[in-house]
Amino acid sequence: MPSTRRPAAEKTPALRPAERGDRxxxxxxxVFSTLYPNAIHPHHGVFVENRxxxxxxxxGFEAQVIAPVPWFPSTHPRxxxxxxxxxxPRREVRHGIPVFHPRYPVLPKIGMTLAPLLMAGALxxxxxxxxxxxxxxxxxxxxxxxxxxxxxxxxARRLNKPLVITARGTDISVIPxxxxxxxxxxWAAGQAxxxxxVCKALKxxxxxxxxxxxxxTVLRNGVDLGVFQPLDRAQARRSLDLAEEGPxxxxxxxxxxxxxxxxxxxxxxxxxxxxxPTLRLVIAGEGPERDxxxxxxxxxxxxxxxxxxxxxxxxxxxxxYSAADALVLASSREGWANVLLESMACGxxxxxxxxxxxxxxxxxxxxxxxxKERSAEAIAQSVAGLLAAPPPRVATRAxxxxxxxxxxxxxxxxxFSRVSGRPVPVSGQPAVSPAxxxx
Numbered sequence: 001m002p003s004t005r006r007p008a009a010e011k012t013p014a015l016r017p018a019e020r021g022d023r024x025x026x027x028x029x030x031v032f033s034t035l036y037p038n039a040i041h042p043h044h045g046v047f048v049e050n051r052x053x054x055x056x057x058x059x060g061f062e063a064q065v066i067a068p069v070p071w072f073p074s075t076h077p078r079x080x081x082x083x084x085x086x087x088x089p090r091r092e093v094r095h096g097i098p099v100f101h102p103r104y105p106v107l108p109k110i111g112m113t114l115a116p117l118l119m120a121g122a123l124x125x126x127x128x129x130x131x132x133x134x135x136x137x138x139x140x141x142x143x144x145x146x147x148x149x150x151x152x153x154x155x156a157r158r159l160n161k162p163l164v165i166t167a168r169g170t171d172i173s174v175i176p177x178x179x180x181x182x183x184x185x186x187w188a189a190g191q192a193x194x195x196x197x198v199c200k201a202l203k204x205x206x207x208x209x210x211x212x213x214x215x216x217t218v219l220r221n222g223v224d225l226g227v228f229q230p231l232d233r234a235q236a237r238r239s240l241d242l243a244e245e246g247p248x249x250x251x252x253x254x255x256x257x258x259x260x261x262x263x264x265x266x267x268x269x270x271x272x273x274x275x276x277p278t279l280r281l282v283i284a285g286e287g288p289e290r291d292x293x294x295x296x297x298x299x300x301x302x303x304x305x306x307x308x309x310x311x312x313x314x315x316x317x318x319x320x321y322s323a324a325d326a327l328v329l330a331s332s333r334e335g336w337a338n339v340l341l342e343s344m345a346c347g348x349x350x351x352x353x354x355x356x357x358x359x360x361x362x363x364x365x366x367x368x369x370x371x372k373e374r375s376a377e378a379i380a381q382s383v384a385g386l387l388a389a390p391p392p393r394v395a396t397r398a399x400x401x402x403x404x405x406x407x408x409x410x411x412x413x414x415x416f417s418r419v420s421g422r423p424v425p426v427s428g429q430p431a432v433s434p435a436x437x438x439x
Contacts (some may be wrong), residue, residue, distance in 0.1 A: 029141050071085070135352075146166045167202055231318055250327050253331070262289075290308065328352075
């Protein structure tokens with residue numbers, strides 16, 4: 001694919017005759033991403049939904065979402081977890097925003113390079129109907145650089161609409177290790193009117209793979225300060241059926257190797273033998289590593305001190321954070337870890353790997369501690385130190401309040417205004433789009 005950027009004139013969509021002189025109407029945003037919640041997976045990509053909701057709450061915008069899901073033939077149990085995709089509704093409304101879930105083909109193992117083209121080809125008929133049935137979007141807002149961002153670049157080019165692509169983590173830290181996907185990501189960035197990184201560390205890596213630095217804006221994720229707020233610690237523990245007394249740490253995230261739950265369990269075993277003999281651990285999340293983690297806890301003799309909560313609803317995580325004295329995030333890769341701010345917003349400090357965007361989140365003792373290295377020994381030392389002299393919960397909450405979605409929504413509004421050629425919409429009543437999308 002060519003690597004040159006399109007001329008600026010091609011990126012600014014021409015207004016329809018009915019729209020000329022109607023520059024006071026809300027700016028129309030079409031969100032495009034496989035990272036978006038649905039009725040079957042309500043917490044999948046919730047940070048994308050939260051950013052969009054913050055933009056709409058700001059006023060002056062209307063939105064609709066195309067959130068493709070892989071095609072699977074039925075919900076029959078023989079398909080295992082993949083059967084869930086077949087159960088995702090074709091259309092739904094979430095928080096007043098219309099969301100459409102068209103299907104696209106997936107070729108396991110051999111389809112990584114073809115994924116963006118398969119996705120774009122499957123979705124083009126629905127996008128054509130979108131333009132025909134209107135109203136047309138002013139800007140396309142794509143999330144995750146590959147394959148979503150590449151597919152969105154193909155569609156935006158055909159639609160002659162300005163495109164903004166947000167990179168979020170492994171789409172830049174891992175996928176560009178493969179030559180063809182890296183070339184496609186750089187090509188898509190050249191087609192986009194702007195790129196967004198959720199942290200400066202991610203921006204630096206985007207520049208390193210060949211994306212123009214001047215095209216990248218850093219707009220961090222925020223935290224919903226209404227959903228995540230301090231709860232009474234004893235009451236939160238009772239709600240989770242945990243003993244109210246004694247120190248407690250939490251590890252939250254998908255149960256996969258790179259999240260580092262195994263390191264937290266190993267650190268727990270060391271701490272129980274040392275300075276914190278009554279320490280307990282709760283792990284919130286589900287995933288393929290659960291059996292291995294449970295076996296590890298048994299092998300280390302700490303099974304009675306580890307509680308696996310399974311999948312916890314997003315709004316239910318406040319109780320987990322509030323119950324804990326500290327959150328431990330031992331990930332090997334993170335773009336911008338939302339769990340850190342969620343925990344801080346509940347007044348609970350963190351112990352976190354010193355990777356990617358995390359040092360941009362944990363910048364003060366009120367927030368918590370960065371690990372010197374990603375190891376069980378370093379986790380044990382940091383947890384012991386933090387619990388020996390924890391910051392006041394009110395100070396941790398106050399620090400998190402600096403990361404509301406307001407700043408991000410304002411930056412996004414200005415960016416969308418610039419690339420679409422429309423003035424920044426004034427704050428007013430939020431709106432959603434009634435446009436219909438074929439599936």
